[in-house]
Amino acid sequence: MKFENNTYISGDGVYYEGVIRDVKRSKISLQPVYEAFTNSLEAIRIKENQNIDFKGKIEIKIYSTQNTDQSYTFSKLQISDNGVGFDDKEFKRFNTYKDFTKGFKNLGSGRIQFTHYFDTTKIKSKYQDNGSFREREFFVSKNENYLKRNSITFHKSDIESSEKSTGTILTFEGLLDQTRNIYHTLNDSTLKDALLKRYIQYFCLNKESLPEIIIEHFVFNDKEGKSTISKSDIPKIDKSDNVQVHYSKISDDAKSIIETENFETFTINSYKLDKSFLKHNDLKLTSKHEVIENFEIDLLSLSKNEVIDNSHFLFLVSSDYLDDKDTNERGELDIPNNDIFSNDPNIFNEEVIILDLLENKINSSINHLYPQIEKIQEKHQLDLKNLKEMFLLPEDLDCEIEISINDSDKKILEKFYTAEAKKKAELDSNLKDSIERLNHLDTTSDDFSNSLDEEIERITRVIPQQNKAELTHYVARRKLVLELFSLILNRKLSVQNDGSRNKDEALLHNLIFQQNTTTPEKSDLWIINEDFIYFQGLSEFQLSEIKFKGENIIREDLTEEEKQFINSIGEKRLDKRPDILLFPQEEKCIIIEFKNPNVSVSAHLNQINSYATLLRNFSIPKMKLTTFYGYLIGEKIEPNDVRTYDADFKNAYNFDYLFRPSKTIAGMFKNEGKDGTLYTEVVKYSTLLERAKNRNNVFIKKLTKGENEPPTIE
Template sequence: MSSKKFYMIEQSPTFIIAKDLSFTGILHDIKKSPTSLSPVFEAFTNALESIKIKKNNNEKFGNGKIVISIYANELTDKTSEFRAIEIFDNGVGFNEEEFKRFNTFKDNSKGFKNLGSGRIQYVHFFDRTTINSIFNENNKYFEREFILSKSKSFLNHNAIVKQNYCKEISEQNTYSKVSFTGLLEPSNIYNSLTDDSLKKELLKRYLHYFCFNSNEIPEIIIDFYIYDSLKSTSTISKFDIPKYDKKEDIIIHYSTPARDGNSIEKSENKEVFSVATFKVDKKLLENNDIKLISKGEVVEETKISLNGISRNDNINGNKYLVLVSGNYIDEKDTNIRGELDIPTKNSTKLFNAFNQEVLFLEDIESNVNDKLKSLYPEIEKIIEKHQNELEHLKDMFLIGEDDDVEISINDDDKKILEKFYEAQAKKEAKVDASIKESIDRLDYLDTTSKDYEDELEKEIKKLVRILPEQNKRTLSHYVARRKLVIELFSKILDKKLKVQNSGFREKDEALIHNLLFTQKSTNTYGSDLWILNEEFIYFKGNSELQLKDLEIDNKKVFKSEFEEEEQRYLTSLGQSRLDTRPDVLLFPEEGKCIIIEFKAPNVNASNHLTQINKYASFIRNYTNKEFKIKTFYGYLIGEGIEPKDVQGSVSTFEHSHNFDYLFSPAQRVIDFNGDEHGSIYTEVLKYTSLLKRAELRNQIFIEKLGLK
């Protein structure tokens, strides 16, 4: 990154100028991390590595020490305002080699201060990051101080780093201290940060590392200051780290080419691996996982998977962490961070030169999974549960045993169906040519000919023979399901279900809601929203999820951090407005949202006319910038609908004379920030009207199958 070398001794402030790159462009391309504590995590990782380097160079050093100091101003008894945070470590310090690496853009080689674009997050979050360090170079001690910033004065020099000084000193205790000040954007995460909350975040973030190195982790102290006065302190020690539950060795044999040259067989040579398993409370460990350990470090980039349980499963409130180590893994380490030189069976390069014994990554994965199952018989129950769920899904969507679909334990329903439909598409492609031939033969038909009907029937029979049996079964299942759903809807409206007459509380609204779109679900394709509109089952959406948890394509829709006035409003009058749960939200395309609210048949729906508008207002004003939703469609559905009540409450509603519903052509959805307002079209309609529409749309199919 620099056009100059960083040799001692530099006494005057010097910008570290980028060479052959533009920091303005880099800052644009490398976006601000969605993880607010990203700079803190980067600095903490650097501290761990700095201590490790010093420990490797000095056996008498011990485990080292990290002190994190959080500084805040107290606003009330329960709130504070973030001022600064410092991360101190007594590691090796920023010597010349590490400082040069730090200033080399995207350096991913092994070593201290080598997280590539990590320092970019420093300047994205904070106006000023000051790093002070004492280090040893050629048996002399030096103190270095430098600053990171993306302020105008730095970027004018095409730099984000300025070294204030580097001077020789007499002190002989190496360390580094990273100080973050001047938070660039208001953040509830930082304003609510305390020693206890940061401890919890660090335990979650570094659990894999802590578990494997529990006896060697540094002394970690987190201090929380209010107005420079120490208010509270937390520590992280080996007593906070889960102890391994079981530890056993496994033996894995090398593979060698068979004599026929077309297969692989096991050799006599083998390697020993250590497998340590941890049962961790699900609140601390987010996902079940297997991690390889090389030289005491967790290798995050080498992916091996659990085959028996999914990442989200928990057993008795615990998740499972499996750490695999051994001399073989250490020997396969490379100079590139996160990379091991362990071959896989699909490696083209390997098979082109497969003249020696090889130990495959897949063999490690399968042997570790087998060991895990033998150590924990309860995992077999989880496997059986997943198999039953898969069979249920196959039955529901008529997935045949002959369908070429490879399904992973971590695939959710949506992913499984995507794989199935992809396989179906491949099948359909094979018959497309034959179908086209049938269509081309239509050119020779004459609708005025007396033989027309007979000739057409011949072509129909040819086409039916071409269509896969799967398609015929799917169509029958499709129509039969719709017939039963329509009948069930009618019974609910007529209160003929046993559960409606059991003497328990009224639950008609819940019965209708779950019939149309199961509560807490995101599987619109598996819903029966076609009763309302055929297109709705193809849109992304969810059913009765809190607004704050709303996601589109695994991205949070609502912001996690708000301006002071936004936060005030969202929690004013004792309410928590983003905890509300719209019955159904659908997203047909970018910038559009459909809001559906169900009301119990005995409820006067006109009393709830503004509910949909409030949801639209929340979505227009408090979502992340990438979700610029401006067009809304609202459906308020009930049975207790009196047109004069509706029009008397909201005068923009008009009565549709062709169909039995009321509609409001367009109302404004105010943008509180002064940007372009949104608009909402709303309908108020009855369940009985929906039922009649659904019966008419599906009548001809039902009659053809003899289901009427």
């Protein structure tokens, strides 16, 4: 069949405006380049089959202009090859949409991508016809002149050629979307990397017979750079395996998917590549030896960022089945998953390969290919186990939420708490429904008693589940705080070992009650005493600046005698900063002092007495502070040494602390004769930690005990 010169080629039975609309622009910006490059490879392969001594060659030229800021603007891109060219037969195929006759299983949709990205694609091709050589020139576009003639191809000419050679030169011009910066930044080096990654499967399988591939970058027609793709650039296949994946079908009762006896064989080729070349581990399906970018299949065996022997792994899966499943939008595979069945069990009526099964089979094979990966998975499971223990997550967490090896700890927790929030919402909704039904119960009805019992049973089921979830988060947080307490006490934090001055006391103080704050309810004072978080109080403020209920607690009407005492012997007593003051109720005050774990506590036994005396004598009358409770906390505590300093301290046997039942706090000046009393404990940080752990572990045992386990007396 001969094609007339200067004519638009209109496909029989094809409405091209509809085709342009239906075949979407590929999300892969370089797709037109890949399509043209694939065509060149195929044209060379055909000629190689005709001539065993033939050596193929592909040249790609990128043309750019340079801007004043040294950036580039794309002008055009040209791909040439010395393949068979477009004879009448090949040209007819090119213009036949959804042509299935070509041996390479092309679908005739590649040229649609040309029109989506470029205003004009110019093709000049030399071919051999019955011993003579001819040259054909044609253009591809979707502009108005073409579509109004129901065409995307304009056949300019087909004439005899004096040159005794074949080949094709394809030129992309007029980038339609100027925001696609990948073309403006394209050069010989970046395109080489893109082609290597895209065609790695093809290159590896044809490593010994690759055509010569040259890529050049021109700026204002001056050659700026040159790259080649040769045998030395092609990585070798590290390992290979074949897996059989059975077809699936809907069961006879239409309630499930079952496997059949029929199967397809899939080949997995793995490449161990330097991490500088391959930025992350990946699993890709391939079609016709090209990597499919638009279809996701999960690599479950290895996280994307895991590095083994300074390398990342690329696993490429190929099969005749995948080649056949490629749609008319190149790289868009038609493979269903289990979700489709869940939404519509009648979606397919014949046997199909299910993506979920394919994914599992491939990942299972990958595990066996590399023992290192199995070890990494074991570590992942151990990390997950530790995470469950740390946050008191359920043992069957894997069943409740879908966990990927790529999920960070944060992502796993987000998934769990999202699932928990949904459960809580459902529980709240059920509780609300029950309460609303209570409002409509008729006490005069015959079944009132039974209906009431049913609602009560529903409510008593819901409330414990709500409480358990809330308590679990509460206890898990406390568990983490105690872990941090232990790390500080054992000097395991990096900040404690960076060579700077010792800050152990400040770290412990801030853990229990942040310095310069006034919110005990947001603190972790429960480590000392559960009740302390419910009192009003503050941490690390000068006595002279402390306010209680908006009013300064130090009197403003100090006498000259009082002022003289406050500042006597250079003490400036009201500038002192108690670590923590709490006010449980009128007339009472709790004073807490922390000491560095390396400091002997015995030398500081009088510090709390001093604070209590100042508060007793100089606080405003309305506070009436007469009863004080002191807690002196450190780690370097020798009981006999404490009693040497003050024999009124007693050992609290079996509880590992010392206490002084009562100490008189002198009432002076205006308070003369109105003494106060002070109860004091001297306790180790490690003792507080052990006590708090024991209290928290009681809750943990209750929470983690199986629902069906019988109650026990402990």
